Amino acid sequence: MKKISTAILIVLIGFSAKSQTIINRNSDIAQMVKSVNQDSLKSYITKMVAFGTRNTLSDIKSKTKGIGAARNWVVTKFSQFAKQSDGRLTAFLDTTTFQPDGKRIDKPTLLGNAFAILKGTDANDKRVYVVSGHLDSRVTDVMNRTSDAPGANDDGSGVAGVIEAARIMSKYKFSATIIFVAVSGEEQSLLGSGFMAAKAKREGWNVDAMLNNDMIGSNNSSETQIIDNTRLRVFSEGLPSFELDKNAKSIRQFGLENDGKSRQLARYVKEIGERYVDQLEIKLIYRNDRFLRGGDHTPFVENGFTAVRITEMNENFEHQHQDLRTENGIRYGDLQEFMDFEYLRKNTGVNIAVLANLAKAPSTPIDVKIDVKNLSNSSYIYWKAPVNGTVKGYYVLMRETSSSVWEKKFFTTATELRIPYSKDNYLFAVQSVGNDENESLPVVPGIGR
Numbered sequence: 001m002k003k004i005s006t007a008i009l010i011v012l013i014g015f016s017a018k019s020q021t022i023i024n025r026n027s028d029i030a031q032m033v034k035s036v037n038q039d040s041l042k043s044y045i046t047k048m049v050a051f052g053t054r055n056t057l058s059d060i061k062s063k064t065k066g067i068g069a070a071r072n073w074v075v076t077k078f079s080q081f082a083k084q085s086d087g088r089l090t091a092f093l094d095t096t097t098f099q100p101d102g103k104r105i106d107k108p109t110l111l112g113n114a115f116a117i118l119k120g121t122d123a124n125d126k127r128v129y130v131v132s133g134h135l136d137s138r139v140t141d142v143m144n145r146t147s148d149a150p151g152a153n154d155d156g157s158g159v160a161g162v163i164e165a166a167r168i169m170s171k172y173k174f175s176a177t178i179i180f181v182a183v184s185g186e187e188q189s190l191l192g193s194g195f196m197a198a199k200a201k202r203e204g205w206n207v208d209a210m211l212n213n214d215m216i217g218s219n220n221s222s223e224t225q226i227i228d229n230t231r232l233r234v235f236s237e238g239l240p241s242f243e244l245d246k247n248a249k250s251i252r253q254f255g256l257e258n259d260g261k262s263r264q265l266a267r268y269v270k271e272i273g274e275r276y277v278d279q280l281e282i283k284l285i286y287r288n289d290r291f292l293r294g295g296d297h298t299p300f301v302e303n304g305f306t307a308v309r310i311t312e313m314n315e316n317f318e319h320q321h322q323d324l325r326t327e328n329g330i331r332y333g334d335l336q337e338f339m340d341f342e343y344l345r346k347n348t349g350v351n352i353a354v355l356a357n358l359a360k361a362p363s364t365p366i367d368v369k370i371d372v373k374n375l376s377n378s379s380y381i382y383w384k385a386p387v388n389g390t391v392k393g394y395y396v397l398m399r400e401t402s403s404s405v406w407e408k409k410f411f412t413t414a415t416e417l418r419i420p421y422s423k424d425n426y427l428f429a430v431q432s433v434g435n436d437e438n439e440s441l442p443v444v445p446g447i448g449r
Helices: 027-034 038-049 066-082 156-169 191-203 244-254 261-276 298-302 341-360
Strands: 008-010 021-023 089-098 109-118 127-134 177-183 206-213 231-235 281-285 307-312 325-327 330-332 366-371 379-384 391-400 408-412 416-419 426-434 446-448
Touching (some): 027 261, 038 066, 109 191, 127 191, 127 341, 156 177, 156 341, 177 191, 206 298, 231 261, 231 341, 261 281, 261 307, 261 341, 298 307, 307 341, 366 426, 379 426, 391 416, 408 416
Parallel strands (some): 127 177, 206 307, 231 281
Antiparallel strands (some): 109 177, 231 307, 325 330, 379 416, 391 408, 391 426
């Protein structure tokens, strides 16, 4: 692995108090993160705002106004990036028609998700990683399809991050496949992401992780007047919404209420994001989403996929879902002038670092088990090699049951490890590690005897 001067030191306590491992920033991933450009992000936002409104119900025929023009423009940007990908990136508009539902669809509506698929280099590696933002915007009345709805931050920021990630990552090669998507219909009740998640499940996509970016470009809050661009939230579900009834007994019995796959992904986002992006603390929020709101990751977790929501730390409700106006000296509306492009740059970098680390890493170890047949004050964990990728070794992760993040890592080249910590007092997981030190998602062990 190439070493650079900005190495991050993580002390990994093993059997010797002196043992430690240096985890460096992979040079390719560090360069990708460094390549995120504020001016590029700003230009994407400026263009999206210029479409007037991007309401899902707005004009789809105009070439300059409405959701139709906006989604075609995103596909055009993706197509431009395809030219630098040696044929690995393809761009298209995936459409479906929704009929009136008596709620937020009042006419037959042709909905379109703007896709770019960066094909993995290993034909046997079926893993798919998804990064999304929602293209549609709204004002106070979600059915208002004509008034200007800039949607600069909600969710122009998420889409800008997705576009910039596609621009940068299309120049590189990854073992697994990455999908960049700007979905529509989020404000109309998560229609675009729901359509995509159902399709992924029906067609058997191996979606290993999904990052939903919704509002990642504003640094300030209404009411509390906080201004801070050094923290980012990641929302993740606790108990799985998919097939909970089948898993509830073991979750309760072994204390795994805080260790679902989406929560493991959230911890991974924190570790890798903070490794590569300076002056940013990633806060783990232990609920699927905010009160009274929904995000495009939700249809994915409801269909059994691993997904999280990435969003700014402080929200300004004067600049969300508002008609453009000035009242009592307060300017309302989701306008570009209220955004922080340095913050958006950092948050885009988090997405790129996480996606690249995952797509470069081997797949997860399989059949991970912890032996419980004997009473002991040590823990014996064993597993099988992953299906895809070249493995340098494995990390066995450990934390106290009350800790929100992994606290220790033990490296081994074997497919088993006994460590002098009681299985009754700690939680464990195992990661595959590739030759370039890229780690897979952690896998919590099942019960072995």
